[in-house]
């Protein structure tokens with residue numbers, strides 16, 4: 364196994380666009396860390412019987428993991444139960460308003476070596492419009508605390524396509540963060556998820572969003588600014604300084620094994636064949652199943668070889684370097700050219716994909732319409 368994901372599903376206040384599994388004012392906040400610790404034990408028993416494994420990354424995500432205490436205790440347990448590589452990347456997500464100098468110091472001391480801070484925008488008016496409860500000044504304080512605590516591998520999340528955001532406002536944010544002493548930037552386009560407050564306001568005509576062309580231009584312009592500041596795009600929405608690509612997320616894009624624990628966490632494990640599973644999204648059920656010593660899985664499916672191959676193409680093509688032909692062939696005993704013959708040849712002929720240096724990857728035109736390119740391989 365490569366990656367371990369730990370989901371912490373609590374937030375001080377739900378953002379207006381958020382449909383992630385996270386809860387405000389949950390009565391389970393104090394006992395949750397112990398429940399996740401118990402789930403780690405359940406898997407350790409299972410793996411102990413079946414196979415040895417090694418972890419190269421741990422990602423504590425949410426929700427807002429920095430909202431609760433006991434992260435150091437949980438990490439300590441994971442280290443004791445699993446074979447975590449000494450150079451493993453260990454990341455935690457945090458929001459600017461929920462960190463203190465002391466908390467960040469304790470994260471660094473307990474072995475966390477990568478911090479992901481959710482800024483989203485450096486414009487306080489836009490932050491307020493999407494229901495974020497922090498401002499730019501709080502972000503700056505959090506970043507300074509992080510640097511003082513010893514973190515050198517820091518990611519900042521930003522968003523574009525926000526209500527009321529124009530190109531200048533977005534590029535102000537991009538220029539601002541590209542000059543900070545950080546190593547990684549994730550830039551996501553706002554997705555209006557059904558039944559979120561932002562979606563309801565949009566449907567009721569209470570807000571307008573930048574149109575698709577402007578949003579696409581925002582991305583193009585951001586790439587230029589980030590490139591000139593030394594950040595390279597290595598995945599659709601991710602940019603890093605050389606050598607600081609996110610190890611944990613690369614596990615997903617290379618379609619490798621990972622275990623997810625906590626409410627709503629997903630896992631992809633090799634048990635004979637390729638097996639995907641998902642934990643319950645109901646926190647009451649999660650807590651009571653764990654109490655009974657039962658793994659809280661609500662869905663488990665064996666993935667057929669064809670599906671696994673398609674997943675490898677779909678995820679791998681999100682990377683600028685694309686799909687490694689040798690790795691694919693080793694994994695499936697068939698090359699991508701044999702598996703996707705005519706479909707692949709057509710996409711190459713249309714100059715949407717290309718083959719070079721042992722990789723199949725999207726051209727810049729292909730990258731712009733990646734979802735439709737991937738659908739052609741179905």
Ligand code: SF4
Pocket residue numbers: 373374376377378381382383385425426427458481
């Ligand atoms: S902080 Fe993240 S997880 Fe929490 S409500 Fe906002 S977007 Fe959702």
